[in-house]
Amino acid sequence: MFTVQILNNISEKGLELFPTDAYAVSKTADSPDAILVRSADLHEIAFAPSVKAIARAGAGVNNIPVEKCTTRGIVVFNTPGSNANSVKELVLTALLISSRKVTSAIEWVKSLDGRGAEIGAIVEKEKAKFVGPEIKGKKLGVIGLGAIGVVVANDAAALGMEVTGFDPYISVESAWGLSRAVKRAAELDALIATSDYITIHVPLAESTRNMLNKQRFAKMKPGVRLLNFARAELVSVEDVLAAIASGTIERYVTDFPDPLFLRNDKVIALPHLGASTPEAEDNSAIMAVQQLKSFLETGNIKNSVNFPDCEMAVTGDTRVTIANRNIPNMVGQITTLLAGQKINISEMINRHRGDYAYNIIEIEGSVPGDFAAKVMQIEGVIMARVIKRA
Numbered sequence: 001m002f003t004v005q006i007l008n009n010i011s012e013k014g015l016e017l018f019p020t021d022a023y024a025v026s027k028t029a030d031s032p033d034a035i036l037v038r039s040a041d042l043h044e045i046a047f048a049p050s051v052k053a054i055a056r057a058g059a060g061v062n063n064i065p066v067e068k069c070t071t072r073g074i075v076v077f078n079t080p081g082s083n084a085n086s087v088k089e090l091v092l093t094a095l096l097i098s099s100r101k102v103t104s105a106i107e108w109v110k111s112l113d114g115r116g117a118e119i120g121a122i123v124e125k126e127k128a129k130f131v132g133p134e135i136k137g138k139k140l141g142v143i144g145l146g147a148i149g150v151v152v153a154n155d156a157a158a159l160g161m162e163v164t165g166f167d168p169y170i171s172v173e174s175a176w177g178l179s180r181a182v183k184r185a186a187e188l189d190a191l192i193a194t195s196d197y198i199t200i201h202v203p204l205a206e207s208t209r210n211m212l213n214k215q216r217f218a219k220m221k222p223g224v225r226l227l228n229f230a231r232a233e234l235v236s237v238e239d240v241l242a243a244i245a246s247g248t249i250e251r252y253v254t255d256f257p258d259p260l261f262l263r264n265d266k267v268i269a270l271p272h273l274g275a276s277t278p279e280a281e282d283n284s285a286i287m288a289v290q291q292l293k294s295f296l297e298t299g300n301i302k303n304s305v306n307f308p309d310c311e312m313a314v315t316g317d318t319r320v321t322i323a324n325r326n327i328p329n330m331v332g333q334i335t336t337l338l339a340g341q342k343i344n345i346s347e348m349i350n351r352h353r354g355d356y357a358y359n360i361i362e363i364e365g366s367v368p369g370d371f372a373a374k375v376m377q378i379e380g381v382i383m384a385r386v387i388k389r390a
Helices: 066-071 084-100 102-110 116-130 147-158 172-177 188-194 237-246 278-298 330-340 371-376
Strands: 002-006 023-026 034-037 053-056 075-077 139-143 162-166 197-200 224-228 249-254 267-269 318-325 344-353 356-364 381-388
Touching (some): 002 278, 053 278, 075 278, 084 147, 084 197, 084 224, 084 267, 102 116, 139 147, 147 162, 147 172, 237 249, 318 330, 318 371, 330 356
Parallel strands (some): 002 034, 034 053, 053 075, 139 162, 197 224, 224 249, 249 267
């Protein structure tokens, strides 16, 4: 029986995937095997020794102390792509409202309350204040071609925009999913210099923090419309406001409000609505639960942010999984220990990611009850599990 602690409200469509005869799921578990979370801040939580994995029903993991988890061998999962359609639809909305002055027009119409029969004439006289260009035929630059960037690029191209994407780290899967109509930019500066609209879809890291700043704004076309539905910190607040004041940026649409934005008529700030659809919440919960179940039951890892993807088909009754620091002779020490215990390996896979590695070992027969403890005595090993199946 596995125990899973849930924090926040998690979609029932995900939770119902936990079989009740094999999983105890609650908000108050004392010694959980895994934690399932959305937005709760885990940085100040002392994790029980029993915790093997944490799954975030969402893409960002800023609320999880990933480095602390890694040193303890706790695998942290996220759910990339589960909210891609939800975010894409909001980005397409932002393309339109950044052009057609829809939000300011709505507010202006509300101000006509009480004018009665005059409204029709007033509207005809004043509507020219809200003229804006169509997006068809305009150039859209998409920075980042992950799960969200790809679908944004594809659908914008389908709407008749001339789309160019930039992503030096594009995955094979994303490349296969990209429309042939989307062009490739060799350099970021070339993309931003030629785009009428720019939308950013990259993860936040030290290398991407404030990546759109005064130096890059200086290279943009006057009147560009900039969209940020990825992370607030990707765009410098002070620099974007200066670019608006200079006329470089005509509209900035963001899902991340800042106090400095609230009185600027050329900033449209939304209250972090990107993944706020029931479909996205269901998809995120389902993916998170599936990843936790696979890891707890088989040791397979997919979509971890701190350990490598590592999956192997189940072929026997016993499996050993080991996480270790990525240093020389670790595999040799592990296999030597297995041989010393007269344990035969039927299949083995080893993967590494940065400073850490992960191993899945299929065993012929069984292992002694204290085997995991013996593996933990090897210097550099940070986690060892024995998974037995009936």
